[in-house]
Amino acid sequence: MRYTVNCSIVFPDLPLLDRPAAAAAAGFDAVEFWWPFADSVPGDHEVDAFVTAVADAGVTLTGLNFTAGDMPAGERGILSDPDRASEFADNVAVAVGIGERLGTLGFNALHGNRRDDLDPRVQDETAVRSLALASDAAARIGAVALLEPVSGVDAYPLKTADDAVAMLDRVGSPHLRLLLDVYHLAVNGDDPAAAIDRHADRIGHVQIADAPGRGEPGTGDLPIADLLARVAAAGYDGPVSLEYKPVTADPFGWLTREGAPA
Known part of the structure; x- marks a missing residue:
């Protein structure tokens, strides 16, 4: 199993541009981020500073979110807003440009x-x-x-894997896949194991956090090791994102405990 660290949620006390180096120092060679800028179309100097921080850390940017709007205010994406379609299109060009420079999957x-x-x-x-x-x-x-079911915001319409796959089917692109986040599915009442079984051929990325609490594996009730074994047996061979809020002194200690996937 290969892991990538979501630097937008892990290392919360560090400046954002210091986080790729922190991930490297912790032994990881891959990171991902939510949209790391205040604006959907940031200035070239901001983009270059971000790209430099990732490249200088010697890690690969495996994943990047498109702009999601004002997330602290409750927004969770803008791509379905007809008043912001051109803003989203402009953001796509910037995000993919960053990804081309950093090897994003x-x-x-x-x-x-x-x-x-x-x-x-x-x-x-x-x-x-x-x-x-x-x-x-x-x-x-x-x-x-990637398209993701999300928890925590009632107005967000995609809450289960089935919801997201129905939208994938409407688009009909082989280059659009399901982002399977076991935490969001579990919190929304979806069964992550059943979702893996139903939609194994649609999964493009996997993210993990325990539930309840969204901490690292072992801090909640989800059978993370079993779920990762299930998704691997179903054919998923991409990186698994550590997208959790650290709640213990060693947020990566679960990786070396007996029984943890490695």
């Missing part, structure tokens, strides 16, 4: 929350077009776009 696209003033059908039609654009752009550098 996947780009996570959050659907976006429902808007009370919009017909859900209009939002989903916008999402289909945006996801097609994103997946085509990712494919140009040999990567894929």
Whole structure:
């Protein structure tokens, strides 16, 4: 099993640009980030500073989120918002440009929350077009776009693996895959093991955190080792993202404990 560290949630006390080096110092050779900029289209100097921080750390940027809007305010993506379709398209160009420089394999696209003033059908039609654009752009550098069920925000419409796969089917692109986050699925009442069994051929990326709490494996009730063995047996051979909020003194200690996947 290969691991990549989500630096947007791990190392929360470090400046963002110091986190790739911290991941390398902890023994990892791969990282991923949520969208690391305040703006959907940051300036060239911001992009260059981010690329330099990752490259100088000697790690690969395996994953990068497209812009998700104002996440602290509750936004979870903009790709289904027809008023922001051009903003999303511009962001895709920037994100894929970064990925081309850093060897990125996947780009996570959050659907976006429902808007009370919009017909859900209009939002989903916008999402289909945006996801097609994103997946085509990712494919140009040999990567894929990813779509993720998310917990914690009632207005976010994709809560189960089935919800996300139904949207994948509407887009119909071989370059758009399911991001299977066992924490989000479990919190939403979906069964991660059953989701793996049903959708093994659609999984493009795997993220882990324990539930409840979203801490590292062993701090909750999820059978993380069994789930990783299941997804590997189903044919997934990509990196597994450590996307959790550290709650112990050694957030990576579970990797060396007996019975942990390695």
